[in-house]
Amino acid sequence: EAQVTQNPRYLITVTGKKLTVTCSQNMNHEYMSWYRQDPGLGLRQIYYSMNVEVTDKGDVPEGYKVSRKEKRNFPLILESPSPNQTSLYFCASSLGQTTGELFFGEGSRLTVL
Amino acid sequence: GENVEQHPSTLSVQEGDSAVIKCTYSDSASNYFPWYKQELGKRPQLIIDIRSNVGEKKDQRIAVTLNKTAKHFSLHITETQPEDSAVYFCAAAGAGSYQLTFGKGTKLSVIP
Numbered sequence: 001e002a003q004v005t006q007n008p009r010y011l012i013t014v015t016g017k018k019l020t021v022t023c024s025q026n027m028n029h030e031y032m033s034w035y036r037q038d039p040g041l042g043l044r045q046i047y048y049s050m051n052v053e054v055t056d057k058g059d060v061p062e063g064y065k066v067s068r069k070e071k072r073n074f075p076l077i078l079e080s081p082s083p084n085q086t087s088l089y090f091c092a093s094s095l096g097q098t099t100g101e102l103f104f105g106e107g108s109r110l111t112v113l
Numbered sequence: 114g115e116n117v118e119q120h121p122s123t124l125s126v127q128e129g130d131s132a133v134i135k136c137t138y139s140d141s142a143s144n145y146f147p148w149y150k151q152e153l154g155k156r157p158q159l160i161i162d163i164r165s166n167v168g169e170k171k172d173q174r175i176a177v178t179l180n181k182t183a184k185h186f187s188l189h190i191t192e193t194q195p196e197d198s199a200v201y202f203c204a205a206a207g208a209g210s211y212q213l214t215f216g217k218g219t220k221l222s223v224i225p
Contacts, residue, residue, distance in 0.1 A: 031211065035215075040217060041217060042119075042202060042215045042216055042217035043202060043215040044215070045212060045214070048211055056211065058212060090156065090157070102159065104156040106155075
């Protein structure tokens with residue numbers, strides 16, 4: 001089954017404790033992206049990757065890091081989480097450039113205390 | 114960068130009526146305009162998209178129209194049903210762009 005898998009789905013952590021949200025897709029997609037969803041603000045892009053070892057900032061990259069060492073994986077790293085990073089995070093992938101269907105993961109709800 | 118404005122933020126309609134959601138974009142180079150539906154607690158899923166060389170596209174009860182001159186596009190849902198209740202997001206992307214910019218969403222409630 002074609003899917004985008006994120007882990008963990010739910011996480012409560014404390015300020016400053018490094019965490020990684022993993023994202024994996026099994027569709028051989030070149031393009032992967034991370035979004036955060038906050039009430040009233042819609043979906044905002046954090047980082048995206050066009051292919052292995054190629055990443056770029058989205059609209060709200062501050063406080064986040066990413067890596068793309070393998071085509072299927074695109075982890076989101078919060079080196080020192082802060083309460084303003086409490087949000088619902090979605091990983092997504094598509095075949096190529098963004099002019100094609102984005103397949104979203106189920107989301108990861110992160111709370112930073 | 115691209116800026117996408119979406120209206121209204123909430124919309125309530127009676128079952129069977131039509132619903133229209135409108136979006137405007139700022140970058141005249143944008144050429145791809147998808148619409149995503151997000152049911153409560155679920156992930157966003159593509160429901161329809163349109164490219165800039167087309168003015169209108171239909172898929173059963175949903176349709177999207179694009180006015181490139183005015184830089185706006187709209188989602189039309191006819192004969193609404195309770196299962197249409199969800200948050201709808203419009204988005205825009207430019208040619209060769211790796212960034213898909215979303216609107217802030219419209220919460221549609223269909224009242225039985």
